[in-house]
C-alpha cells in the first residue's frame with residue numbers, strides 16, 4: 224500500500240541519484256520527474272530498489288506539473304539549471320520553473336515543498352558576519368552569479384507561497400552535495416550523501432510549519448555556517464569532511480577559511496566567474 228508519494232523534480236540529476244537509494248521506506252513511492260531519463264538502477268548500497276514512478280516532463284510546463292502533483296504528499300524540487308548560465312536560461316528554468324512547481328502544488332493540494340536553493344544565493348556574504356562560525360541560514364541574499372540571483376527568486380517564491388497560501392516551504396541553501404568533498408572549500412561546505420538524505424527526511428517529517436531556510440551542510444569540523452536552523456527541523460548531520468582533509472591538504476595546501484579572500488566568502492570562487500557564461 225502506498226502511504227507516501229514524494230515528487231522529486233530533476234529526478235535524473237546528480238543529487239536525486241544520491242537520494243534515491245537512501246529514501247527507500249516501506250510504503251513510500253518516489254515519483255521522479257525530469258526532461259531526461261534517470262539512471263535505471265542507481266547504486267543501492269545493499270538496500271532494496273526503491274518504488275519509483277518515472278515522469279518525463281519539464282518544470283516549466285505548468286499543466287504537466289499539476290498532473291505530476293496528483294496524489295503527491297510532498298515535493299523535493301531539484302530540477303533546473305544547476306550552474307552559471309545565460310540570463311534567460313537561469314530565469315526560465317529556475318525562477319519560472321519554481322513558480323510552476325509551487326503553483327502546481329497549490330492547485331493539487333500538496334502542502335509541503337522542499338526547494339533546492341544554493342549557497343550562491345548569498346555568495347558575497349562573508350565570514351566577517353560569522354565571527355563565531357555560525358552564519359545564520361537566513362542571512363540576507365547577496366548572489367554571486369546570475370544562477371545565484373535565480374536562486375534568490377526561488378527562495379522569494381517559496382516565501383510568497385508560504386505567506387499567501389500557507390504552504391510549508393523549506394529552502395535548502397545547499398553547500399557542496401557530492402559523494403566526497405570536491406576541493407578545499409568542501410572541507411567547510413560539504414553535504415555528504417547520507418546527511419543529504421537525513422536533511423530531506425527531516426524536511427519531510429518536521430511538524431514545523433511555514434517558511435524556513437536551512438543550510439545544507441554536514442557536521443564539518445571547519446564549517447562556519449549554522450546548523451541551528453537544521454536542528455530545529457530535526458536535521459542532525461553525522462558526517463565530517465575532515466575525514467578527507469589529509470588528502471585534500473596534501474594536494475592543495477592548508478586552507479584558511481578566515482583570511483583567504485576566496486575561501487572566506489560563502490560563494491568562494493563563484494564570486495569571480497564571468498557572469499552568464501557556462502563554464
Ligand SMILES: NC(=O)c1ccc[n+]([C@@H]2O[C@H](COP(=O)([O-])OP(=O)(O)OC[C@H]3O[C@@H](n4cnc5c(N)ncnc54)[C@H](O)[C@@H]3O)[C@@H](O)[C@H]2O)c1
Nearest residue numbers: 233235236237238281282301302303305339341397399400
Ligand atoms: N550539487 C550541489 O552541490 C548543489 C549545490 C547547491 C545547489 N544545488 C541545487 O540542487 C539541485 C540539484 O543539483 P544537482 O547537482 O543534482 O544538479 P544536476 O544538474 O545534476 O541535476 C539537475 C537536473 O534537473 C534536470 N532539469 C533541467 N531542466 C529541467 C526542466 N526544465 N524540467 C525538469 N528537470 C530539468 C536536469 O536534466 C538534471 O537531471 C539544483 O537545483 C542545484 O541548483 C546543488
